[in-house]
Amino acid sequence: MDGEFPEGFPAERWNNILLYAHQRILEAGGMDAVLPACNGSKEQEEGSVEESAGFERLVRHVKKMAAADIGSTIPKPPQLQNDRNVAARLKSVQTYLNRLEYNHLGTPFFVIRKSASVRSLMRTAQEIVRYGLPIKCLEAAVVGMLLTAGIDGIDRITCSFKSQVGSEVYRHIVLLIRHGDRWGALGLSRRRDLMDKPLTFQSLPEILMEYRTAYERNQHCLIKAKLGLPVPHDTSSNERIAWKYLSLRFPTSSYHSFTPQATHSMDRFIRGIRGGFKPILVDV
Structure with missing residues (x-):
């Protein structure tokens, strides 16, 4: 050494x-x-x-x-002043994630249990912030939840991707952000265009198709995405995060958008989020 x-x-x-x-x-x-x-x-x-x-x-x-x-x-987490607009605060959070850097060493330093409560996950996120070690995409999503918990007026939704290259299957996750009628994302990846997205996309299908284009640039075939329900803002909540609620398959041709059925499902999903629904969770 x-x-x-x-x-x-x-x-x-x-x-x-x-x-x-x-x-x-x-x-x-x-x-x-x-x-x-x-x-x-x-x-x-x-x-x-x-x-x-x-x-x-x-x-x-x-x-x-x-x-x-x-x-x-050790990188210091951002101080998110309330007088700054949401896009600027999200950019500060992403800048911090970038400073932590992606963990290329193979073994993660922290264990993220998706079945854990929000309170438990936020304790893990605080430990990540404390040590400032390199992290992978799942850890980045959890740290993003912690650092954006105090930003009012946004929904944070996990988005898990499944892609394929030849016979190899790959999985990735980002934290989608919805603010009003705009969408963006926070995250980390080995590939720069598979990480965050600015808060400029006008719909959920638009930002998902942007990720598909990015996957294609990296010679990956994007198979599906699984969306969770909005993450609670209360970091002491004993609720569990719904990581997988809506499953969406991507069209096989890069020239096609989502099927009418998939678009309808996303419309219902967004209406439910805006209405604050709490549906019964099912496996997808």
């Missing part, structure tokens, strides 16, 4: 990871408790000397970083 970082991954981001590791070690009882346990488990494995030496190096790094002032490298 000495001076070796993945390409394009700044050293200060590793500092944040080490700060997170230090906190977790403290919660586990400190170095005296963690190191013997790890060394003990390694002794039964082949190559334990090299692995133990690697862990020793990690411990030294954690100790060093724990004594250093590395908190300044």
Whole structure:
């Protein structure tokens, strides 16, 4: 680990990871408790000397970083003044998500349980903000919920995408934002055009077709999208988020828009949101 970082991954981001590791070690009882346990488990494995030496190096790094002032490298969440318009506040939130960066390391640092209550998910979001580590699309959606909870007059709706390249299937999620008769989105992705969208789209079908176009630019065939119900603004709510309420299949041809049936379903969905409906949830 000495001076070796993945390409394009700044050293200060590793500092944040080490700060997170230090906190977790403290919660586990400190170095005296963690190191013997790890060394003990390694002794039964082949190559334990090299692995133990690697862990020793990690411990030294954690100790060093724990004594250093590395908190300044953690991105600070935006201060969303009420005198700014909604579009400007959403842009501030997206700028913050961009600063957290997408997690290209493979393993997420945080566990998001979709079955958890809003209160529990917001606690996880606060932990993400606290450590400032790189995140994936689901974590970005949850942090977006936390940071936009105080913005009145908007609906936040999860939108899960399923796409395909050859025989491989991919899944992605963004947080759609509706303000009056305009739509936008917050999110993170490996691809810049699959992340956020400005609050300029005039309808739900329009912004969804924009995502389909973006998927096509990235050589993906977008199969379907699943829309949830509006996320409660009360961050202490014990309600569970409805992640999947309306399922929409995309037309097979890039020259076609949604079928009349799909358009009708979206119209009913939007009317229900405006009327504050609470439908019985069904699997879609």
